[in-house]
Amino acid sequence: MAVKLPIYMDNAATTRTDPRVVEAMLPYFTEKFGNAASRNHKFGWEGEDAVDLAREQAAALIGASPKEIVWTSGSTESNNLAIKGAARMYAKGPEGSKNRGHIIAAAHEHKAVLDPCKRLQNEGFDVTFLQPPADGVITRAMVAEAMRDDTILVSIMWANNEIGTINEVPEIGALCHERGAIFHTDATQWVGKMPTNVDKDNIDLMSWSGHKMYGPKGVGALYVRRRNPRVRLEAIQDGGGHERGMRSGTLNVTGIVGFGKACELAMHEMDTERERLLGLRRKLERDLSSRLEVVQVNGHAERRLPHILNISFGYVEGESLLMGIKDIACSSGSACTSASLEPSYVLKSLGVGDELAHSSLRLSLGRWSTEEEVDYAVEGIVKAVNHLRTMSPLWDLYKEGIDVSKIEWQTH
Amino acid sequence: MAYSDKVIDHYQHPRNVGSFGTSKDVATRKDVGVGIVGAPECGDVMQLQIKVNEQGVIEDAKFKCFGCGSAIASSSLATEWIKGKSIDEALSIKNTQIVEELSLPPVKIHCSVLAEDSIRSAIADYKKKNGIAAGTDAAAATH
Numbered sequence: 197m198a199v200k201l202p203i204y205m206d207n208a209a210t211t212r213t214d215p216r217v218v219e220a221m222l223p224y225f226t227e228k229f230g231n232a233a234s235r236n237h238k239f240g241w242e243g244e245d246a247v248d249l250a251r252e253q254a255a256a257l258i259g260a261s262p263k264e265i266v267w268t269s270g271s272t273e274s275n276n277l278a279i280k281g282a283a284r285m286y287a288k289g290p291e292g293s294k295n296r297g298h299i300i301a302a303a304h305e306h307k308a309v310l311d312p313c314k315r316l317q318n319e320g321f322d323v324t325f326l327q328p329p330a331d332g333v334i335t336r337a338m339v340a341e342a343m344r345d346d347t348i349l350v351s352i353m354w355a356n357n358e359i360g361t362i363n364e365v366p367e368i369g370a371l372c373h374e375r376g377a378i379f380h381t382d383a384t385q386w387v388g389k390m391p392t393n394v395d396k397d398n399i400d401l402m403s404w405s406g407h408k409m410y411g412p413k414g415v416g417a418l419y420v421r422r423r424n425p426r427v428r429l430e431a432i433q434d435g436g437g438h439e440r441g442m443r444s445g446t447l448n449v450t451g452i453v454g455f456g457k458a459c460e461l462a463m464h465e466m467d468t469e470r471e472r473l474l475g476l477r478r479k480l481e482r483d484l485s486s487r488l489e490v491v492q493v494n495g496h497a498e499r500r501l502p503h504i505l506n507i508s509f510g511y512v513e514g515e516s517l518l519m520g521i522k523d524i525a526c527s528s529g530s531a532c533t534s535a536s537l538e539p540s541y542v543l544k545s546l547g548v549g550d551e552l553a554h555s556s557l558r559l560s561l562g563r564w565s566t567e568e569e570v571d572y573a574v575e576g577i578v579k580a581v582n583h584l585r586t587m588s589p590l591w592d593l594y595k596e597g598i599d600v601s602k603i604e605w606q607t608h
Numbered sequence: 609m610a611y612s613d614k615v616i617d618h619y620q621h622p623r624n625v626g627s628f629g630t631s632k633d634v635a636t637r638k639d640v641g642v643g644i645v646g647a648p649e650c651g652d653v654m655q656l657q658i659k660v661n662e663q664g665v666i667e668d669a670k671f672k673c674f675g676c677g678s679a680i681a682s683s684s685l686a687t688e689w690i691k692g693k694s695i696d697e698a699l700s701i702k703n704t705q706i707v708e709e710l711s712l713p714p715v716k717i718h719c720s721v722l723a724e725d726s727i728r729s730a731i732a733d734y735k736k737k738n739g740i741a742a743g744t745d746a747a748a749a750t751h
């Protein structure tokens with residue numbers, strides 16, 4: 197089978213919307229366009245029914261009750277609402293005071309967790325950013341060590357978006373419950389790919405986004421636990437009191453319908469899809485590692501999402517590598533801030549040296565990835581890396597047996 | 609990032625890639641000047657080697673570059689421009705000429721600066737090896 201170019205291998209950035217999702221959404225643009233909050237006519241009821249169904253689909257995927265789902269515009273908003281909303285609600289002191297409570301997060305969280313935490317630091321909260329170990333996995337023990345009597349909130353992502361490593365989320369959740377802290381997890385890269393049960397996994401608040409699991413962009417959900425414990429949030433966006441006052445604003449019915457459909461599809465197809473993608477990723481990883489020297493897979497070898505591979509090629513520079521593989525769409529360096537030339541802060545936090553961080557690619561597979569595409573990508577990457585190494589002065593030094601990291605470079 | 613056609617051409621068909629020997633070999637060769645500028649952690653390292661004849665003319669030039677496409681193109685272009693020039697002529701090449709020739713966008717100007725630096729650095733190495741004070745006429749050099 198011929199490969200259609202360019203190949204899409206950036207599913208951790210966003211996914212193609214599943215055509216079945218689009219089909220489910222279409223009537224809600226032009227026919228069933230009612231406002232879900234309109235109580236007096238058929239149009240409104242249709243909208244409300246559609247939102248209710250989507251709430252059930254979303255809740256079913258994560259083992260929650262539909263009443264525990266709050267619709268948002270995506271994970272960024274869900275994270276903001278969860279973190280700022282819980283911190284402000286459970287603060288140990290009034291606005292303007294100091295020592296309002298302790299929060300724990302990891303240093304390699306997405307910016308949509310780091311930046312709300314940093315804002316809370318300016319509001320009198322104390323935040324500990326846990327430094328991940330070289331394998332990138334945050335364990336229960338690490339969180340336990342950082343826990344204090346005044347810890348009110350812990351936010352640890354389920355799986356990392358750049359390296360795909362999986363943190364000890366159920367264990368950390370159990371710890372939080374023992375210690376009376378609220379536990380939030382940014383599960384954007386996890387839900388829809390991996391089995392999730394908010395009760396068994398001890399989760400109080402959980403964020404995820406439609407567009408990372410074959411749903412539409414601009415719609416997300418926040419799971420908010422209602423029992424044992426009942427979690428309350430201070431709203432960020434005030435207005436008509438939608439979503440039980442936690443998130444005002446006319447519901448994005450069309451997007452929510454798509455989100456629900458995407459959850460339903462994920463629930464049915466997750467198991468076979470996971471196995472298939474794991475097979476493809478292993479092949480990608482094996483072929484690249486066997487055909488090229490000085491290759492490093494970043495993050496834990498096993499505890500990783502099935503579809504994400506983050507790999508560094510020594511002595512080649514990332515941007516030039518991307519230029520050499522123009523028909524393979526993937527990410528380099530810091531996935532979400534590729535506009536800057538800074539090496540990825542996630543890789544740096546793992547202790548990956550700047551050179552290897554600069555030369556990293558994140559390849560993320562998805563529902564439509566094929567074996568032919570994997571083969572094509574391997575050929576393309578091997579060719580580009582070899583081309584760049586013939587030009588690389590660092591490669592020559594390495595081949596001469598000189599340790600590049602020991603050289604004193606003339607920097608500007 | 610959209611690259612100009614000239615940058616893409618240099619990236620795909622770099623001119624004068626190579627070296628005149630291992631780093632140890634060239635360190636002792638008096639007819640070869642070596643310039644290495646940049647640093648791996650900044651994402652750019654350029655190596656320029658020039659072979660200078662007794663008349664002070666750059667007979668041959670080779671580059672290696674670890675860096676983005678614009679950095680590769682800047683150093684590749686630099687080798688084309690300095691070949692056949694006297695070292696004083698080569699010293700008059702300005703980074704702005706490289707920017708113009710390759711249509712580099714503002715975020716890539718540092719690549720052209722590195723290329724200019726690599727020329728200066730290679731010539732300085734050559735002069736040092738041959739006991740020529742910076743700023744004096746290289747044609748006076750004896751190998």
Ligand SMILES: Cc1ncc(COP(=O)(O)O)c(C=O)c1O
Pocket residue numbers: 208209269270271272273306308353355356357382384385405407414416532
């Ligand atoms: C782990 C993680 N959290 C949060 C986000 C933000 O999601 P969104 O852009 O849908 O708000 C992303 C996506 O980039 C992500 O990967």
